Amino acid sequence: MNKTLLLSKVMMKMHFSWSTKSDGQKAGTFLVGALFIPLLLMWFWFLDSIIGGLYQVLSPAGLSPMILAISLIMVSIVLLFTSLPSILTSFFFSEDIETYIPLPMHPYQIIFGKSIGPLVTVYGFALFGLGPVFLLYGMYASASIGYFFTAIGTLLLFPIVPYVVAGLLMMVVMRYANISKNKDRTKVIAGIFSLIFIIGINIVIRLNQDPENVSKDVGQWLTNQEHTIWNTTKFIPNAFLATEGLNGQLPAWQSLLAFIGFVAFTIISAGVFLFAGQKLYYHGVRGVSGGGKGKKAVDLQRNNKTRKPFWSYTWKEIKIVFRTPSFFINCVIQNLFAPIFLAIMLFLDNGIGELTGEIGSVDGKYIILGMVGFTLFILGTNPTSTTAISREGRSWFTNLYMPIKPSTILFSKALAAFFIQGISLIILFFLFAFVIHIPLVHIILWVLLALGISWFSNLFGVYLDAKQPKLEWSDEQQVFKARFVPLQSMLIQAFCFGLFIFVLWVAPFKGTPITATLLFAGIGAAIYITQRLLYHVAINDFHKIQ
Incomplete structure (x- = not known):
């Protein structure tokens, strides 16, 4: 019994110990709770x-x-x-x-x-x-x-x-x-x-x-x-x-x-x-370490393509996400849940017909704000960027010796998450444009705003993961389930942008142009701030990530 309790204690410390957490990680955990x-x-x-x-x-x-x-x-x-x-x-x-x-x-x-x-x-x-x-x-x-x-x-x-x-x-x-x-x-x-x-x-x-x-x-x-x-x-x-x-x-x-x-x-x-x-x-x-992969000849000469480091690293990140089952499930498959859930809600009880009939009588201001708010929620729940560094695990140290700029590595991870999030945006585009029949001008504005929101969301996620990484894990699921950074990112984005959208919603003006202008200004400011924060990490804190 003593051995059982001792082993359980060791495993529990590996999962939940706070001794290896920085002050920022502890503060982030309490922030998520609040x-x-x-x-x-x-x-x-x-x-x-x-x-x-x-x-x-x-x-x-x-x-x-x-x-x-x-x-x-x-x-x-x-x-x-x-x-x-x-x-x-x-x-x-x-x-x-x-x-x-x-x-x-x-x-x-x-x-x-x-x-x-x-x-x-x-x-x-x-x-x-x-x-x-x-x-x-x-x-x-x-x-x-x-x-x-x-x-x-x-x-x-x-x-x-x-x-x-x-x-x-x-x-x-x-x-x-x-x-x-x-x-x-x-x-x-x-x-x-x-x-x-x-x-x-x-x-x-x-x-x-x-x-x-x-x-x-x-x-x-x-x-x-x-x-x-x-x-x-x-x-x-x-x-x-x-x-x-x-x-x-x-x-x-x-x-x-x-x-x-x-x-x-x-x-x-x-x-x-x-x-x-x-x-x-x-x-x-028994035999769990074995795999069922067959042998495949690889033509190194044929595959030896010349790419710039930025695009090579981005492509490497995308391939790792799609080829690793746990990463694929949490970053790609779960990314589809919210759009599919929206489609289910619309199809039940003729929700599409009712919503389509009301779109024509709604001011463009509320259409844009509603679309942006829902998009922000979906993109904020994607953990691809908030696990970009933690997914490396113990192999992260190899990035410290690669002949690549730290900023190239961090922004490549953000761009890879941006491309993966594009799957959700494509589904939402078809729902908004061909199912709900949102007017064309609003669709065009939404696409531009959604791309900006996605880029900001991924920059912010990589920044948070760089400040609170989890590199010591024995199970890939620990990257997603045993830490609060993805939830912290979602809640912070939802609170800040939710407050901004609420202010615009109750503001005493109507019309699409002024609403879209203010949204572009807010998203542009958010992107500028997060890019500066990520550059600061690349210059001052990159070699401290551990």
Whole structure:
């Protein structure tokens, strides 16, 4: 047990230690936390509308605990599918696997330690999804203090079972399917599958509807489907036992017994997971360092093309992103999620027809501001630039000895991210021009503004990554999931430009020309400032990046 705890402590320090973080990184983390509070308040408000409407419909019939049941079932499914790629990468495809295998450790001990990283993600989703639900339901039901203590215990234990199921599934697949020889392809498939699942959830819940209307409709449907819902819950034991433990309509002894059963089921599930890992893990990880790439003759003379260093480095960055599965998933595939999500919202309930019909009656000022605001949000969520330096990992030091100017390296990384972001802009262009039918003059202005926003966003992202790099990582996913720089960049851009757009929105003038002029001036100033900041890094701080 001491070895298990010691190994877990070492892995936890590797993931979350603050000792290697600079003062700027620590300040950035607190800044992200502060800027994240308004988003949490908006999420809380949205759930309050849903749960309040459901409680009004279900409470008179004594069916209000179904709110808890449905929430637990949905979160279980989300945790299961979001755990798959994290477990696959952490358990089998991380670069430090070969370091731990020779240690005098049992497989279950390594699994216990390797679970720390994925579990943080799982608990984050669970806290975000279940925490407000438990609190709001308790407030609407005027629950006792015992309910809130039980809710805290449930929140701490509930994510374990979906994680265990995902882990068992991955170990069985890796043991018998022998997909480690195609690990790059496996990573891409797992990431794409998770994104398809998330998009499917958004289609089902149809977020473009009014939350209160949705809650009333769902409440009426649940009233007629009581037995079906409860029978479905019983097939997910942890959700059923957790619901019974939180059900204030049951006798106290029965709720307590259900909660004890929930705790016991969770402990047994964790034990089964570790036991299965002891038997299956080494078999699945065997040969993981091998690849399935065939031999291919390369004509060096033919490929020896002369390019300027700036364009050669830019092309090198683009190829690395597209050829590395984790980078491809996070920088390219996830880059497509927001435009696709917009298209789904437009196609549901004839949203395209309604929006197209209203475009002609809207002043050009609001059309331009709306398009720019949405574009800023999409480009700000792309982590390509905010991981440009961190993606290098331990090989970053080679840039210090290359006969290339530091400014060339930094601006090449920004340009590579700019080209990758162009994929989203192309999709948005077709949506705005050929689906929503935005007037041509607004499309032309938007294209110019979007290109400026993209260039600023990538310059700013590279600057932040240069100030807060993460070069010591053993798993490519740590570049994206174990740091706050991408989120910090998005929130700072959203706050600054959001405030600027809001001021223009409420300003007492109308018309496209003056609005576009002010936007060009604001974006131009932002580009100038960020370029100067990046040049400052290239001149003074480039050799300090570590």
